[in-house]
Every structure is written in C-alpha cells, then in structure tokens.
Amino acid sequence: MSHPILPQTRRDLLSMIGKVGGGAALYQAMTALGHAAESQFTGPPQLSGARPGASVLVLGAGLAGMLAAYELTKAGYKVQILEVQTRAGGRNMTLRGGNTVSELGSVQKVGFSPGNYLNPGPWRIPHHHRTVIHYCKQFGVELEPFLQTNHNAFVHRKAAFGGKPQRFRDLTIDWKGHVSELLGKALNAGALDQAVSAPDKARLLEAMRSWGVLDKNMAYVKSDKLGEQRGWERAPGGGVSGAPIPNDPSSLGDTLDSRIWEQLGFFAEHVMQPAMFQAKGGMDHIGKAFKARVAKLIRYGTRVSRIAQDERGVTASWTDAKSGATGETRADWMVCTIPAAVLSQIDLQVSDGKRAAIKALPYGNSVKIGLEMKRRFWETEDAIYGGSSFTDQAIGLVSYPGHGCFSDGPAVLLGAYPFGVGAYILAGMTPEKRIQAALEQGSVFHPAHYKSEFLSGASVAWNRMPWILGCCAMWTEESRAAHYQDLVAMDGRIVLAGEHCSYYGCWQEGALLSALDAITRLHQRALAT
Amino acid sequence: MFAAGLALAVSLALGSPGQAQDRGGGSSVAVADEGREIYEQICQSCHMADAKGGGVPGAMFPTLAGNPRLADHDYASIVVLKGRGGMPWFSGMLTRPQIAAVINYVRGHFNAYPDTVTVADLDRITIDNPPVPDCNCGH
Numbered sequence: 184m185s186h187p188i189l190p191q192t193r194r195d196l197l198s199m200i201g202k203v204g205g206g207a208a209l210y211q212a213m214t215a216l217g218h219a220a221e222s223q224f225t226g227p228p229q230l231s232g233a234r235p236g237a238s239v240l241v242l243g244a245g246l247a248g249m250l251a252a253y254e255l256t257k258a259g260y261k262v263q264i265l266e267v268q269t270r271a272g273g274r275n276m277t278l279r280g281g282n283t284v285s286e287l288g289s290v291q292k293v294g295f296s297p298g299n300y301l302n303p304g305p306w307r308i309p310h311h312h313r314t315v316i317h318y319c320k321q322f323g324v325e326l327e328p329f330l331q332t333n334h335n336a337f338v339h340r341k342a343a344f345g346g347k348p349q350r351f352r353d354l355t356i357d358w359k360g361h362v363s364e365l366l367g368k369a370l371n372a373g374a375l376d377q378a379v380s381a382p383d384k385a386r387l388l389e390a391m392r393s394w395g396v397l398d399k400n401m402a403y404v405k406s407d408k409l410g411e412q413r414g415w416e417r418a419p420g421g422g423v424s425g426a427p428i429p430n431d432p433s434s435l436g437d438t439l440d441s442r443i444w445e446q447l448g449f450f451a452e453h454v455m456q457p458a459m460f461q462a463k464g465g466m467d468h469i470g471k472a473f474k475a476r477v478a479k480l481i482r483y484g485t486r487v488s489r490i491a492q493d494e495r496g497v498t499a500s501w502t503d504a505k506s507g508a509t510g511e512t513r514a515d516w517m518v519c520t521i522p523a524a525v526l527s528q529i530d531l532q533v534s535d536g537k538r539a540a541i542k543a544l545p546y547g548n549s550v551k552i553g554l555e556m557k558r559r560f561w562e563t564e565d566a567i568y569g570g571s572s573f574t575d576q577a578i579g580l581v582s583y584p585g586h587g588c589f590s591d592g593p594a595v596l597l598g599a600y601p602f603g604v605g606a607y608i609l610a611g612m613t614p615e616k617r618i619q620a621a622l623e624q625g626s627v628f629h630p631a632h633y634k635s636e637f638l639s640g641a642s643v644a645w646n647r648m649p650w651i652l653g654c655c656a657m658w659t660e661e662s663r664a665a666h667y668q669d670l671v672a673m674d675g676r677i678v679l680a681g682e683h684c685s686y687y688g689c690w691q692e693g694a695l696l697s698a699l700d701a702i703t704r705l706h707q708r709a710l711a712t
Numbered sequence: 713m714f715a716a717g718l719a720l721a722v723s724l725a726l727g728s729p730g731q732a733q734d735r736g737g738g739s740s741v742a743v744a745d746e747g748r749e750i751y752e753q754i755c756q757s758c759h760m761a762d763a764k765g766g767g768v769p770g771a772m773f774p775t776l777a778g779n780p781r782l783a784d785h786d787y788a789s790i791v792v793l794k795g796r797g798g799m800p801w802f803s804g805m806l807t808r809p810q811i812a813a814v815i816n817y818v819r820g821h822f823n824a825y826p827d828t829v830t831v832a833d834l835d836r837i838t839i840d841n842p843p844v845p846d847c848n849c850g851h
Contacts, residue, residue, distance in 0.1 A: 267771075287766035288766060305734070306734075449738075452732060454734065486770065486771075487770075488769075523798065524797065525798075527798060528769075528770050542797055544798075545795045545797070545798055545800035545801070547800065548757065549735070573737040573738070575737070575739055575740045575741075576739055576741065577739050578737070578739065579736040579737025579738065580736045580737030601737060601739040602736070603738075603739065604740070604753070605737075605739030607753065607757040608741060608753050611753065611755075611756040611757035611761070646757060647758075647766075649767055649768070650771065652758070652771060652798055657800055688732075689734050690733070690734060
C-alpha cells in the first residue's frame with residue numbers, strides 16, 4: 184500500500200508532480216530523471232468523472248479527433264463526431280488497387296496490384312514519437328522498421344557531376360575527407376593556434392587523419408584504406424584476383440557542387456534519425472484502429488458551415504453532402520480539428536484573437552506520387568534496399584519500399600515527395616502529366632528500367648484534396664509568437680486540436696499530443712463550470 | 713537589414729517548411745520569368761488552369777478570373793506578398809519581377825484591368841505594410 188504523502192516509486196513521484204505542477208512541471212521532472220526529453224508524451228490521460236450527461240461534439244475524424252473522442256468517451260462524456268468525408272482517418276490514409284482519389288479537378292482510380300500501396304500522408308514514425316507508438320501498441324497496430332537511410336542510394340543535383348547521380352556513400356565520405364584535409368592544413372599552418380591548445384591540436388590532427396582517412400601527409404587521396412569506406416573499383420574477392428582496387432575520390436569542388444551537407448543535415452535532424460517505423464501493410468492501419476474504437480460516434484458526409492456557442496453549449500450547423508439536408512448538432516463542449524485552411528472559411532463564433540490566429544495560418548503544399556513497377560530493379564540492378572535517392576528536380580526524391588525486399592513481382596516506389604516549388608508544379612499538372620513528369624525525372628537514377636518497367640501510378644496533391652486544401656500548417660517564429668497561444672487557448676466552450684495546434688507540425692505525433700492537451704483542458708474546464 | 717533577414721526566413725519557411733517537419737527531397741526548380749509560365753507553375757496548382765478556383769463554399773480556392781477584387785491596383789500584390797488565410801505568402805518563393813509579371817498576367821489575361829503592377833508598387837506595399845484585406849466575398 185503506498186504512502187499517502189511520500190512517493191514510493193518514480194511513477195508515484197511523477198504522478199504527484201503532475202498533479203501539483205501540471206504537465207510542464209511533470210515534463211521538466213521527467214527530463215531531470217532521464218525520461219522523455221523527446222516527445223512530451225507522459226502516458227495516456229487519466230480523465231474520469233465527467234458530469235453525468237455532459238457531451239462533447241468533435242469536428243473531424245482524423246487522428247486528433249478520433250483520439251479526443253476515444254479518451255473523452257472513456258472519461259464519461261457523450262461524444263459525437265462530424266466528418267466531412269465518407270471515410271475516417273484524415274491525412275492518415277493508404278492507397279491500394281481499386282481505391283479512388285478525388286481531387287479538385289480530377290478523379291483517379293488506383294491500379295496497384297494486391298498487397299501494394301502508397302502512403303500519401305504520414306509514412307514514417309520516428310522512434311521518439313511516443314504517443315503514436317503508445318496507441319499503436321495499445322490498439323494492436325503492428326509496426327515494422329522503416330528503412331530511413333541508405334548509403335547506397337543516390338544523390339542527384341542538376342549542377343553537380345554533369346548531372347550524373349552519385350552514391351550517397353561516396354559523397355559523404357568525400358565530404359568528410361576533404362573537410363578533414365582542410366582542417367589538417369589549417370592546424371598545421373598554425374592558423375588555429377590561438378583557438379586550440381597544443382594537446383588539442385595534436386589530438387585533432389590524429390582525429391582528422393583517422394576520421395577523414397587521410398594519408399601520412401594528411402592528404403585525402405585514393406587508398407585501400409579509403410576503399411574500405413568508399414567502396415571499390417574492383418570489390419574484394421577470392422582466389423587469384425581477390426585483391427580489391429580502390430576507386431578515385433571526387434574533387435573538393437565536385438563534392439561542394441553536390442551540396443551533400445544539406446542531405447547530411449536532413450538526416451541529422453532528430454525526427455529523421457533511425458530507428459524509424461511504419462505500420463505494416465499501410466499506414467492507414469493506424470487510422471482504422473482508432474476508427475474501430477469510435478466508429479459508432481461518427482456521422483460521415485457532414486459539412487459544417489457554422490459553429491456557434493453560448494453560455495450553455497455549442498452548436499454546429501451542417502449540410503449532409505449526399506442528401507443536401509441541413510441540420511444542427513448541439514453539445515456542451517467542442518473539440519474542433521478542422522484544418523485552419525478550411526476553418527478560416529467557416530463562420531465561427533470565437534474571440535477575435537482566435538479568429539485572427541486561424542486566418543494567419545497558411546498551409547504548405549506537398550505531393551506524393553506512387554509508381555508501380557513490374558519488378559524491383561533498384562534492388563536487383565543497383566543493390567538499393569529501402570531508403571531514398573534525392574534530387575533537386577521537382578520530384579524531390581525517389582523512395583524505395585523497405586518492406587518486401589527480395590520479393591518478385593510488382594512493387595510501388597514513392598516517385599515524388601516535394602514541398603515548395605516542386606509541389607506546386609506537380610500539383611498543377613493533370614494526374615497523367617504528373618506520372619509522366621515523375622517517370623521522366625526519376626529516370627535519372629535508373630535510366631535503363633524506370634520507364635520500361637512502369638505499370639501504373641497514382642498521386643495525391645494535398646492542396647487539391649477538397650477537405651483540407653493543403654498539406655500542413657506553416658508556422659514561422661513570428662506567427663508562433665503572435666498567434667499560437669490564441670489558436671490553442673480554450674475559447675468559451677471550444678478548443679481546437681490537430682497538427683496545426685502543435686509544435687510537431689505535420690506529424691501524427693503533433694496531432695495526437697495536441698488532442699490530449701486539448702481534452703485535458705476541456706475536462707478541467709467542464710468540471711470547474 | 714531587417715528586410716533581408718525577413719526575406720531569408722520566409723524563403724526558408726517555404727523551401728523547407730517548418731523545422732523538424734516531415735518532408736522529402738529539397739527540390740529547387742527555377743521558376744520561369746514570364747507571367748503565363750509562372751501562373752502555370754505555381755498559381756494554377758490551387759486556382760486551377762482556368763483560374764476559376766475550385767471547391768465548395770466554406771472550403772474553396774477563390775476564382776481569379778473575372779474577379780472584381782482584383783480591380784484594386786494593390787489587392788493581388790498584398791495577398792501574394794503577405795498571404796491570406798490558407799494561402800501562403802510568395803515573397804520568398806518568387807522574385808519581385810516574377811510577382812509583378814504573374815499579377816499582370818492574371819489581371820490582364822483572366823480579367824481586363826489595364827493598369828500595370830510594377831516592382832516599385834511591390835516595394836511601396838512592402839514599406840507601407842497594409843493589413844491583408846479580409847474577404848467573405850463568396851468567390
């Protein structure tokens with residue numbers, strides 16, 4: 184039996200800190216104890232004791248809305264969800280053969296073979312996204328490794344190496360070698376003697392020689408030792424011709440042309456570091472697992488046109504997309520997860536500050552294109568298993584499926600995933616032209632097979648998805664400072680949730696964390712009212 | 713100094729949207745200089761090839777074709793420079809000559825407004841910094 188005052192375990196202690204000091208104090212304490220430090224997830228909310236009959240209306244059946252509904256129902260609230268689409272999951276979706284993609288201005292039928300799929304929205308889960316991982320485990324969603332980095336994949340820059348793609352490995356090893364050589368030269372010339380002590384200088388020289396694989400003169404040149412990192416002109420073998428032949432490193436200028444530091448910086452980001460996971464068989468298994476727990480609460484095809492509130496409750500006015508019938512749904516409280524790009528166009532009764540915040544939140548765009556190929560030529564011909572080849576063309580990258588390696592038969596590549604200019608260019612094309620462009624541009628990596636092995640393609644331009652009109656909320660430091668707190672603040676009986684209401688924008692983790700925070704505050708308010 | 717810093721921040725925000733956000737490859741495609749081409753590369757993505765926009769009331773991209781709001785000399789410039797609602801600002805993605813070119817194309821080709829927007833107009837608007845016009849004009 185635990186002591187009523189003194190915490191017996193770490194868990195008790197953290198629970199006490201959480202009760203007294205709130206989430207921020209709890210997070211700080213957990214960090215001090217060596218927990219957390221990554222996602223702010225501290226476990227599922229322990230909400231209970233809703234007032235009898237208290238009700239919550241949730242707008243949107245994406246992950247944020249469904250998590251809110253799930254946890255609020257457990258706490259004792261009567262919950263209803265209104266969803267504009269005829270499906271649940273929001274941006275969490277997977278396209279398979281037979282599915283339809285309905286964009287503004289076009290309809291596509293997906294022709295992928297059985298078992299193949301494209302995740303047009305979320306496609307990878309960093310190991311520290313504890314909330315997503317928690318609910319996947321709780322709901323029995325099987326996660327498998329997502330192959331994030333691949334040193335054997337390519338990097339292509341139009342202005343580097345005459346447009347010829349280079350292996351990621353070669354560029355990173357050359358970058359490291361040239362930088363080491365230059366630092367060695369600077370050290371040996373005494374250029375850093377003011378900044379570096381004599382013992383540190385000696386250690387740095389030793390480090391640069393070893394790390395950069397420099398020769399005895401501190402030069403970055405071809406050697407057997409370098410071959411062990413960079414690969415070989417002739418690989419090691421057995422018997423009489425077993426001796427490997429190293430290949431030539433690229434020059435400093437060529438290496439700089441590739442801007443490889445950008446790729447290294449990308450992979451250095453916390454959210455890009457392995458281990459990385461995906462839902463086995465398609466990311467929509469996560470959305471489906473949430474849906475299975477709240478399915479009977481959802482009213483589909485329901486377009487909300489007006490949101491009002493008074494001292495007694497909230498009212499959403501809506502139109503049934505199919506029948507055209509109109510209706511109103513009332514509840515005591517509301518969790519609204521409608522993306523800001525749409526919410527900014529809806530008549531919404533909230534404070535001026537919140538309305539200004541919603542209207543000041545633009546959405547970035549991205550496009551994903553799935554290309555089904557007859558066979559995995561990137562594996563058989565190029566020894567590329569998972570990971571991505573990067574390009575500065577509009578498509579941004581080609582990403583290889585990390586699941587099903589070595590299998591025969593058709594497989595689906597991610598043939599484009601840009602934000603920015605590339606996304607606008609591809610989104611503005613017809614679906615057919617997008618596929619043509621993706622095949623043309625992706626051929627730079629696999630010229631002999633990319634077009635001839637192509638079977639069918641499907642694309643999603645997020646700004647053309649009529650229920651969101653964009654991919655993700657786009658914050659800046661200035662807009663965070665001016666509007667973020669207004670956006671997330673409980674406003675009378677209404678609270679917003681979704682990735683746009685988080686500092687983990689464009690991640691499922693952000694949507695879920697925002698929902699947990701929103702319902703925790705809603706519950707506190709409901710009990711205090 | 714301040715303006716240069718702001719432009720850099722904006723361009724980063726658009727090119728690599730948001731720190732720590734999931735994203736794919738950093739494509740860097742040169743946008744054209746001619747108004748029609750800029751429209752096709754960037755604007756028609758949302759406002760559609762015929763510039764008539766799309767969607768339904770409450771979730772739509774406004775029409776640019778035959779749009780009386782664009783009669784105002786500065787309206788389109790303010791929106792393109794500063795964004796409005798779900799539409800981002802394009803001051804980082806497009807140069808000022810490109811912004812002027814595409815606005816003149818939209819105001820001339822999809823409408824018939826004879827006055828020309830210049831880079832000097834865009835500079836003036838940047839300095840004056842007028843608020844983004846609110847609009848529930850039902851486009």
